[in-house]
Amino acid sequence: MNFTLYTPESAPKESKEMLEASQQAWGMIPNLHGIMAEAPNVLLGYKLLHDLFQETSFNNDELTVVWLTINVENQCLYCVPAHTYIAKSMQVDEAIIDALRNVKELPTHKLQVLHETTLALLRDNGKPDKSVLATFYEAGYKNQQLLEIVLGISQKIMSNYINHLAKTPVDKAFATFSWPER
DSSP: OOOOOOOTTTSOHHHHHHHHHHHHHHSSOOHHHHHHTTSHHHHHHHHHHHHHHHTSSOOHHHHHHHHHHHHHHTTOTTHHHHHHHHHHHTTOOHHHHHHHHTTOOOSSHHHHHHHHHHHHHHHTTTOOOHHHHHHHHHTTOOHHHHHHHHHHHHHHHHHHHHHHHHTOOOOHHHHTTOOOOO
């Protein structure tokens, strides 16, 4: 399948303004956004989910745990470098980023529990074992955070699957953080 990397000049009219907003926010148009522009509602939905997930109760470390857990599990060769770049810009501890990218133990118990719960939700199609949930709640998380993980999964499923379909090339800004498929 051949997918087009749209620019504001070449995009469907409904996507032009969104691509211009991406240019302003990022200083570039991420290739994922350029691909998604083919279907304006997909780009709109993705951007909305991204913004909503960033406004959850999770701090930057926790956002990164959810994002990179999903990206690594789904082996997204575009999103792992992109979210590594984002994590660094959000000043997430390098030990957290390294653990997630290399499937190692996270530096704190609470982050490890968030990682394991995110994996369980992904792998078990939203039906994690009761022991996973008990550990999640014991770590101090609540139903709100459980639902917010589902929001993060929704966002990342869109981008991971689209990147698999389109074989989205990694942007130059993210290339330093390239990640090999496992």
